[in-house]
Amino acid sequence: ENKGLSALCVGVGSFCDPADLPGLAHFLEHMVFMGSEKYPSENGFDAFLKKHGGSDNASTDCERTVFQFDVQRKSFKEALDRWAQFFICPLMIRDAIDREVEAVDSEYQLAKPSDSHRKEMLFGSLAKPGHPMGKFCWGNAQTLKQEPKKKKINVYKRLRAFWKKHYSAHYMSLAVQSKEKLDTLEEWVREIFSKVPNNGLPKPDFSDLPDPFDTPAFNKLYRVVPVRKVHALNITWALPPQEKYYRVKPLHYISWLIGHEGTGSILSVLRKKCWALALFGGNSETGFDQNTTYSIFSISITLTDEGFQNFYQPLHVIIQKMLILSVDQFRIYEEIQKIEANEFHYQEQIDPIEYVEDVCENMQLFPKEDFLTGDQLMFEFNPQVISAALSLLTPEKANLMLLSPEHEGQCPLREKWFGTQYSVEDIQQNWMEQWTANLEFNIDLHLPAENKFIATDFTLKPSDCPDTEFPVQIANSDRGCLWYKKDNKFKIPKAYIRFHIISPVIQKSAKNVVLFDLLVNILGHNLAEPAYEAEVAQLDYKLVAGEHGLVIKVKGFNHKLPLLFHLIIDHLADFSASPDVFSMFSEQLKKTYFNILIKPEKLSKDVRLLILEHSRWSMVEKYQALSAGLSSDDLMEFSRCFRAQLFAEGLVQGNFSSAESVQFLQYITEKLQFTKLPAEVPVMFQVVELPLKHHVCKVKSLNKGDANSEVTVYYQSGPKNLKEYTLMELLVMHMEEPCFDFLRTKETLGYHVYPTCRNTSGVLGFSVTVETQATKFNTELVELKIEEFLTSFGEKLSELTEDAFNTQVTALVKLKECEDTHLGEEVDRNWSEVVTQQYVFNRLNKEIDALRQMSRSELVLWFQEHRGQKSRKLSVHVSSRGEGHEDAEEDSMYGEVSKLSFLQASPKMAPAVSIMDIQAFIKNLPLFPYHKILE
Ligand SMILES: [Zn+2]
Incomplete structure (x- = not known):
């Protein structure tokens, strides 16, 4: 591993959002990166990371906010210092506020068509009035810009105040991972992070707000119209906080039995009746599912049409299963314990970024001796703790959510933030009586038998052939x-x-x-x-x-x-x-x-x-x-x-x-017992050679209620060699940070903007993609902005110094030299050679050689050549309708998807030619021969 990584967790999150500024904690998580006193440039940290083969990210949860980054080891100390400044003295550049709010809004728009986010929002809205579970933690342009403007709230001041009050050293935890000596790392951390201010104020505490869902609205049946076509039944219980029982993990134990899919399991019975396709149970351990006020236990079943029509039946099976869960606990607990311990003991290195993140979060949750194991191991069997949790999972305390496209038209209510259509009714009395009065045993349900797949032999086998570097x-x-x-x-x-x-x-x-x-x-x-x-x-x-x-x-x-x-x-x-x-x-x-x-x-x-x-x-x-x-x-x-x-x-x-x-x-x-193939089957497609022109294919989004559009501008290069591939990788690396800065930060076109190299069945090209919202920008304007970016990038590129070029080459070489952290990574790489029948197992070495021979002028010329008059350019626009275009209310929210609607590009796109019929367009185009990238 030649990387250094770090993660920092602040023990506050969206629960601390002020009532008049929903989403402020999330917004601050974005804004805190906008320059620092010591390194004032707005995009400075990102630019630094990109130059040194690194990346960063952050996320805001209910009671925690986590930041992390990774970078080449030789730049680790400097990166730590630059990063720490956001927690020591951030600038939060004032005029970045209006732009960054668009990134947050875009994130909200992207989340809006997601059923799982919609479900959470609706669920949260059932909490007692004033409880933080009911907060709108995402934030959007309305809550962070328009409303405050109306109410004359100074968001900038409030961001600074929130930071000052809540980003305090005494409830931050930090994890660093790098190959330096432990003493060296400790010295660095002391030197850099001791400057993080500590205000000594008590940590925000919500544990005095228990039972958020002890409300009449909770124990009901909610019918919901989902975005995706799916029938699903969710049964949810709100339990007292279970985190303190992490050494027993009662919910893990229960979900293991509920989610079991072997004979005698709930799903096995439901599958045999053709009622259900999948079932998940448990607690996802996100802040929404588990915090200091409560813990969730939920069961989610994907139903078939028939299962949906009779949804009380599958529910009945689940309630029947609950009856037998309390028997024979020790044997099963021990088995799970053994499995988890095996897994921990022979753990392959998980993604190192995830690892430092987990560790710094564990530091907020567990005592020191359990920092590394607390979230994983089952330490002790405790039947009282398990029974206490089990005894709360009763029908009288359950919340039911039934999702189905067939609910359309029957759901008059709308959730405030995501607009989810729903209705509410009582759980049927006759079923409730059956469950509470005289529940009969179901003989098809039983506890799992002893598992014959658990490994007991861990010896390493002697080799029977010479060692090789590659397969x-x-x-x-x-x-x-x-x-x-x-x-x-x-x-x-x-x-x-x-x-x-x-x-x-x-x-x-x-x-x-x-x-x-x-x-x-x-x-x-x-x-x-x-x-x-x-x-x-x-x-x-x-x-x-x-x-x-x-x-x-x-x-x-x-x-x-x-x-x-x-x-x-x-x-x-x-x-x-x-x-x-x-x-x-x-x-x-x-x-x-x-x-x-x-x-x-x-x-x-x-x-x-x-x-x-x-x-x-x-x-x-x-x-x-x-x-x-x-x-x-x-x-x-x-x-x-x-x-x-x-x-x-x-x-x-x-x-x-x-x-x-x-x-x-x-x-x-x-x-x-098969016979051989009559002829060899090429495991790829032949690729169309695009004309030396600009074509636009603009289609209507097939999701009527979704405001998200996507624009991809693609430049085709051709069936090229390995050297050209690395050249394009290098180009894209140079492009990433300026692309983000131009299209996302400055132009605020959307949350997702990225350049990428494309290997399409061996034919190379590169593209720039922007996901935007039709409520703000139309796709043609976005495409023009992408072009504007590429032009400005071309100018910058031609001024690229030899030094800057070499730094980027070194960064890419370092990335390719990065050793595998576990066997799976090596296997994935080799497998991609086998599955594409290219078999260049030493591809990385060859690419490194190619990179070392590359010159600055080659890169600059290549870009100019592909961007000039003679480029093979294809733009694909998926254009959504945006607000105001919604069809009449009585019309279905589900669009017809069995046909694409092509849109003619406007004269603004000239001289681009619109593709209105794909088959007619490609019919007369030449095909490249089958091509593999071998040399
Ligand atoms: Zn965000």
Whole structure:
């Protein structure tokens, strides 16, 4: 690790928002970064981090605010000093206020179409009047700008006052991680952070406001109209704060049993009845779910159409399950304890940024000796604590929220901040009586049996082949091949097995792509119950419907991993789907496609790739194929074709010998009994060569109620080599900070603005993307601003000094030289070479070599060349309607998604040509040959 990282937690958050300025704590979290007395420049810290390969972030929670950054180790001390100034003497530049409020507003606008955020806001609104759980913690332009203006509130003064009162050293915690000696780090921290002021005032305390949801409004049924098409039932209980029982973790124990998916579980029973697809239970440990005033326990079920129609039935099963939870606690507690301890003991380094963040938050919650383990381990079994929590999870104390698109038109109420439509009613009396008076046992429900997937053998295996730096091919036939690398670096009793099972039938038609999605979803469903125990024993599996094949990923302790792998392949070999299950999943998949299409950023990607990648099926075409109607016979026929001819390509890394690894490939070929492919299947698409012009494809957003638009301006380069790729990476790195400064900070176009390099099936390009709000800017104006930015960037770039160029090259080289922190990172990198069939396992070294030979003028010339008259430029606009364009009230809020509406660009975009029909546009364009980036 050649990085230094740090996280700082302030023990206050949105609960401290003043009543007349909702969102002030969040706003301050943004503003505090706007220059400091010692380093006054507004974007100075970001610019410094970008130059030295770093990044930063921050987040505001109910009772905590966390800041973190990472940077190359050699700049760590300087970065710490620059960062600490925000807590010592920030400037919060006055004229940045109006602009930064737009970033906060944009964040609010982005959150608005999210069902989970909407649910939280609605839930919070049920709290007792005046309780902080009911606060609007996001903040927006209305609460932080317009309202204060009207009421003559000086926001600037209030920000400074909030900072002075609440950013006090005595309840801040700091974590630093870097390879320096501990003494050195301590010295730095003392030297720099001792200047953070301490006002000695008591820490804000809310623990005297218990039972926020002890209100008549709570124990009711709320019907909600969601943004996404989904039926879901949420059952929520508000318990006394449970954080103090972190050594027992009663809610973790209960959620483990509620969320169990093996035989005898709630979900198993619901799945068999075709009522539910998924179930989650527990407490997410965010400030909203757990704070000093209460703890949440919630169960969330994704229902099928039938489950929704009879939603009291699945609820009944849950209440029945509660009956048997109190029995036999010790055996199960011990098992969970063992699993958590195994996980902790053989923990692979989690994302280091997350780690320092966790540690500095733990420092606010636990005594010193539990700083590193308090959030993870189950320390002691305490049946009283568990029973006390369990006894509160009764129907009389539950809050029910039922989400369904079918509620549209029946919900007269609107939540104040996010506009969620809802209605409220009493829970049906006859059910309530059944639950409270004479609840009968359900014989299909029982506690889980002993888990056979828990590893007990942690020995490292002796090697049976020479050590290698990169994977080598150890098996190869016309039906499959295997890449293998024995782990000789991390030395843990874990392993990764991945296979790409390639078939040419998937891309034959949009219908086939849909059937393949169904196959993978139903395979997952068939596996869910038998493989669940493996999952809780920390063995992970993932099935992905790739563009050209099925991707199977398995990882975890190697001891029982083959058991899980065999289970998956056996289910693939014996694949079947009953008509019930088939219709449940096709109904669900239709909702999934819908939910993808209504997201502007997903639609934008779909449109861009539809233009660029030849013979790709679009999401809209898939939605149409599915709506046209498919049968379970179609699926069984597809599954037969799919399994008849295949090529299986795998990668095994970790604690398996080469002899053991070869057996995984053998198991696939023997069990699936397929024949070889008639011809090689290219695992990529052919790409369209854009004309030397500017084209704009402008489509209407398919989410009627969403104000978010997206603009992506893409410059195509072509089928280039590895050197060009690194050049573009370098370019994008140079662009990031000025792009953010220009488009987000100065022009306030939106919260998400970013340049990126694009590798589209081997064809390179770069793009700048802005997510904006139609209520503020139209997409054409945004595009013109992006152009303005690129022009100013071009000017700056041509003045780039040799020194600045070299600093950035070094930063990028350092990033590429950054050692893997865990085996998974190495596997991910190697796997991307296998799955794209490029096999350049030493790509990073080659890229570093290319970077070291690059000159300043090459970079400048390249940019000029691609930006001049002769550029192949494609803009994709997903344009939302914004406010005032909402259709008449009686119209549905759900748009029609089976067709794209193209919009003509205005004369302002001249000389750009509008694409009004994608097929007609690409029909006569030449195709680049298949291309891999190898040299
Ligand atoms: Zn924010």
